Structures are given as structure tokens and as C-alpha cells.
Amino acid sequence: DTEVTQTPKHLVMGMTNKKSLKCEQHMGHRAMYWYKQKAKKPPELMFVYSYEKLSINESVPSRFSPECPNSSLLNLHLHALQPEDSALYLCASSQDAGQNYGYTFGSGTRLTVV
Amino acid sequence: LAKTTQPISMDSYEGQEVNITCSHNNIATNDYITWYQQFPSQGPRFIIQGYKTKVTNEVASLFIPADRKSSTLSLPRVSLSDTAVYYCLARGDSSYKLIFGSGTRLLVRP
Numbered sequence: 521d522t523e524v525t526q527t528p529k530h531l532v533m534g535m536t537n538k539k540s541l542k543c544e545q546h547m548g549h550r551a552m553y554w555y556k557q558k559a560k561k562p563p564e565l566m567f568v569y570s571y572e573k574l575s576i577n578e579s580v581p582s583r584f585s586p587e588c589p590n591s592s593l594l595n596l597h598l599h600a601l602q603p604e605d606s607a608l609y610l611c612a613s614s615q616d617a618g619q620n621y622g623y624t625f626g627s628g629t630r631l632t633v634v
Numbered sequence: 635l636a637k638t639t640q641p642i643s644m645d646s647y648e649g650q651e652v653n654i655t656c657s658h659n660n661i662a663t664n665d666y667i668t669w670y671q672q673f674p675s676q677g678p679r680f681i682i683q684g685y686k687t688k689v690t691n692e693v694a695s696l697f698i699p700a701d702r703k704s705s706t707l708s709l710p711r712v713s714l715s716d717t718a719v720y721y722c723l724a725r726g727d728s729s730y731k732l733i734f735g736s737g738t739r740l741l742v743r744p
Contacts, residue, residue, distance in 0.1 A: 524677070553732070562721065562734035562735060562736060562737055563678065563734050564734075565731055565732065565733060568731065576731065608675065610677045610678075611677075612677065612732075620666070622668070622680035622683065623670075623678070623680060623732055624680070625676075625677025625678050625679065626677050627675070627676050627677055628675070628676070628677055630675070
């Protein structure tokens with residue numbers, strides 16, 4: 521298995537809702553990442569997990585809460601989002617967090633906040 | 635993290651070779667150059683990575699001159715399906731971050 525699987529592919533949520541995005545990989549990768557991408561913009565790094573521990577939070581608002589239950593799973597819990605949070609949320613993994621390892625990205629979750 | 639500069643967009647025709655140049659004047663000694671490709675509504679896909687001289691794989695070639703202040707991604711005989719955004723990144727050994735620049739939008743015409 522050489523894929524990163526993200527679910528759901530599309531999500532519409534209200535500003536008072538709580539929802540979660542899920543990401544799964546079975547490549548034995550020990551680093552996992554969340555990125556946010558707005559239309560016609562490059563992906564922006566949100567969080568980095570290395571060996572199941574949060575190692576980087578790029579000053580992301582607390583309404584986004586990451587979780588890494590085990591080495592294969594990465595969740596992003598969403599609560600009280602704003603319409604401007606609507607974007608494509610991408611999960612990625614790499615063998616390790618160092619420079620020598622390429623990232624494998626999932627196809628993303630298209631989130632719309634209404 | 636070294637800042638990278640790429641052309642915003644490029645046009646080409648099917649069957650042509652496309653060269654996308656990336657400038658990284660302040661690249662550090664231990665930085666690698668990496669290129670990703672992204673199709674609409676998909677995640678970026680790793681294409682190629684190199685440190686110096688030339689690297690080639692089944693998809694592309696990467697040319698990095700001796701001063702390493704720039705690099706060129708070469709796509710041989712492009713097809714319509716190569717229409718995508720191409721990102722050049724410079725990443726150091728101690729960096730846990732993969733930071734994307736603005737990228738180059740390549741349009742391949744019939």
C-alpha cells in the first residue's frame with residue numbers, strides 16, 4: 521500500500537458543528553502532516569507529527585485540534601469554524617521528518633463551512 | 635529555509651520539452667532541491683529531488699549547477715496530462731517543514 525487515504529472527500533459543516541477529518545497510511549511512515557490549501561494558493565503547513573508526537577504547530581487557531589492515535593492514523597478535529605476556513609485539507613506522510621524523505625500526500629478533504 | 639522563486643505560469647505544446655527554472659539564491663549548504671507536481675483537487679506528488687549536478691528518473695530530470703543558486707526541472711515530451719502546478723522547494727537537513735512557494739502553472743496545449 522503506497523497511499524495516504526483521507527476521509528471524507530467532501531464535508532459541509534455549520535459554524536457550530538463539530539466534525540473530524542481522518543487520514544490513514546500503511547507505509548510504515550513515522551511522520552505525518554496536515555496542510556491547508558485555499559484555491560489557487562500553495563499548501564500551507566499546519567501541523568507536523570513525528571513518531572506520534574506533535575512536533576510543529578504553525579500557530580494554528582485552537583478550533584483546529586490534531587490527534588495522532590497511532591502511527592497509521594491522523595485526525596483533525598474541527599469545532600466552531602469560520603467560513604474563511606473553507607479549503608482543501610491535505611494530509612501527508614513521510615518515512616521520517618528529515619529532509620531526505622519525500623512526502624506522500626492524500627487527495628484531500630474539501631471542506632465548506634456555511 | 636531558502637526562499638525559492640519560479641515563473642508564475644508557462645505554456646507549452648504537446649511533444650515539446652519543458653524546462654522550469656527555480657531560483658534559490660540563499661540556499662544553504664545542506665539544502666536539497668525538491669520538486670512536486672499538483673493536479674487540481676489532488677495532493678502534491680513528489681517528482682524528483684537532488685543536491686547537485688544532474689538527477690534523472692522515469693518522469694523528469696533535475697539540473698543543478700555548481701553554485702546551486704538555481705535549478706531546472708526538465709519534462710521531456712510533455713502531454714496534455716502534464717498540465718499542473720509545479721513546486722520547487724529547498725529543504726535543509728534540520729528542517730521538519732516542507733514549505734511550498736507559489737509554484738509554476740504549466741499549461742500544455744494540443
